Amino acid sequence: MVIDRDHCLALDAGDPLRAFRDEFVLPQDVVYLVGNSLGAPPRRAAERVRRTVEDEWGRQLVGGWNHAGWYGQPLTTGDRLAPLIGAGPGQVVVGNTTSIAIYQAVAAALRLRPDRRVIVSDVRNFPTDHYMVQGLARLLGGYEVRDFAEGRFDDAAAVLLPEVDYRTGALYDVPSITARVQEAGALMVWDVCHSVGAMAVDVSEADFAVGCTYKYLNGGPGAPAFLYVNPRHHATAENVLSGWYSHAEPFAFETDYRPAEGIRRFAVSTPHVLSFAALEAALDVWERVPMDQVRTKSMALTSLFVDLIGDALELASPADAAARGSQVSFRHPDGYPVMRALIDRGVHGDFRAPDILRFGFAPLYIRYADVYDAAATLLEVLDKEHWRDERYTTRLAVT
Numbered sequence: 001m002v003i004d005r006d007h008c009l010a011l012d013a014g015d016p017l018r019a020f021r022d023e024f025v026l027p028q029d030v031v032y033l034v035g036n037s038l039g040a041p042p043r044r045a046a047e048r049v050r051r052t053v054e055d056e057w058g059r060q061l062v063g064g065w066n067h068a069g070w071y072g073q074p075l076t077t078g079d080r081l082a083p084l085i086g087a088g089p090g091q092v093v094v095g096n097t098t099s100i101a102i103y104q105a106v107a108a109a110l111r112l113r114p115d116r117r118v119i120v121s122d123v124r125n126f127p128t129d130h131y132m133v134q135g136l137a138r139l140l141g142g143y144e145v146r147d148f149a150e151g152r153f154d155d156a157a158a159v160l161l162p163e164v165d166y167r168t169g170a171l172y173d174v175p176s177i178t179a180r181v182q183e184a185g186a187l188m189v190w191d192v193c194h195s196v197g198a199m200a201v202d203v204s205e206a207d208f209a210v211g212c213t214y215k216y217l218n219g220g221p222g223a224p225a226f227l228y229v230n231p232r233h234h235a236t237a238e239n240v241l242s243g244w245y246s247h248a249e250p251f252a253f254e255t256d257y258r259p260a261e262g263i264r265r266f267a268v269s270t271p272h273v274l275s276f277a278a279l280e281a282a283l284d285v286w287e288r289v290p291m292d293q294v295r296t297k298s299m300a301l302t303s304l305f306v307d308l309i310g311d312a313l314e315l316a317s318p319a320d321a322a323a324r325g326s327q328v329s330f331r332h333p334d335g336y337p338v339m340r341a342l343i344d345r346g347v348h349g350d351f352r353a354p355d356i357l358r359f360g361f362a363p364l365y366i367r368y369a370d371v372y373d374a375a376a377t378l379l380e381v382l383d384k385e386h387w388r389d390e391r392y393t394t395r396l397a398v399t
């Protein structure tokens with residue numbers, strides 16, 4: 001079947017999610033396929049941040065901690081976010097960054113399995129996950145960091161995995177891996193950075209889960225991360241980053257640490273209030289989003305892109321849409337200049353070393369016609385070899 005642009009426009013006209021595009025601000029002349037790295041700004045984000053600066057900070061000053069709800073944000077925002085990962089109220093705390101949440105989750109898991117000295121991590125995982133585990137193992141001493149590919153968990157304390165491989169987009173089977181890890185007596189920590197907001201996520205069987213809010217969730221650059229702790233661990237798990245927000249009575253200013261009850265035990269310290277404001281604007285949108293339709297459209301968008309590119313590039317993602325997240329990756333030995341040439345022509349993807357061209361499809365604001373235009377531009381860059389232009393070879397700091 002030859003897919004033409006009119007066919008894509010017809011798909012857009014029948015898209016049940018099409019009205020959500022108006023909830024986001026996007027430049028006219030850009031096809032933005034990097035929503036898996038930094039989501040587009042919600043239309044109401046600027047107003048929400050302005051309100052926090054002018055009305056809350058500007059008028060209430062320090063009173064904002066009490067009267068504007070700032071103090072409670074790690075938990076109140078956690079409750080709003082919980083449905084997106086299959087969690088309930090009082091199970092998610094928001095703040096800090098994913099790397100920090102990983103440290104807290106893995107350290108807590110190790111303390112819950114003191115007789116075991118193995119941490120299973122995955123060399124395919126986003127490097128910071130692996131680096132945080134390596135740093136924790138170095139600090140504690142006597143721990144082995146084992147690659148997930150070895151498939152052995154019977155002596156592991158904790159297993160940390162991503163739900164989606166950030167390079168290829170390959171999906172991990174959360175329910176079956178979780179069950180296998182827990183049957184072996186280890187604790188399961190999921191990183192859902194690349195799945196939350198792109199599909200229905202359910203970490204309710206996991207022991208811990210972490211994720212960021214600036215990718216598909218559109219919380220903004222530097223938006224706070226989240227940490228899910230299964231309620232069965234609330235009374236026994238330890239927060240090694242025992243900041244005052246996790247104290248039983250922060251404003252008693254006691255000399256000694258006493259952990260709070262419940263999920264607040266995993267807060268660390270003062271929330272990034274301005275970042276929370278932008279995230280709240282994004283959650284106002286997510287509250288109305290049917291996640292089953294997001295996944296259906298996501299699979300249709302990635303399949304369309306794969307079909308349009310055909311064999312012009314080597315597919316690095318699973319060929320079956322059900323086996324990948326909301327991204328498509330291709331390999332090209334000159335991937336970096338190819339991506340630079342493409343971005344110069346208004347189609348934004350990113351490059352992941354050594355040879356991956358990566359395209360993320362955020363179903364709330366990417367249209368079928370955008371996919372068509374992106375594919376046509378990419379095919380032209382390859383066909384005409386625009387990427388051979390010298391100015392595309394110098395590497396920028398962020399690729």
Ligand SMILES: *Cc1c(COP(=O)(O)O)cnc(C)c1O
Pocket residue numbers: 097098099100125126128129162166191193194212225
């Ligand atoms: C994006 C991402 C991170 C980001 O970590 P930060 O601490 O926010 O810099 C971590 N892990 C995975 C799997 C990611 O995709």
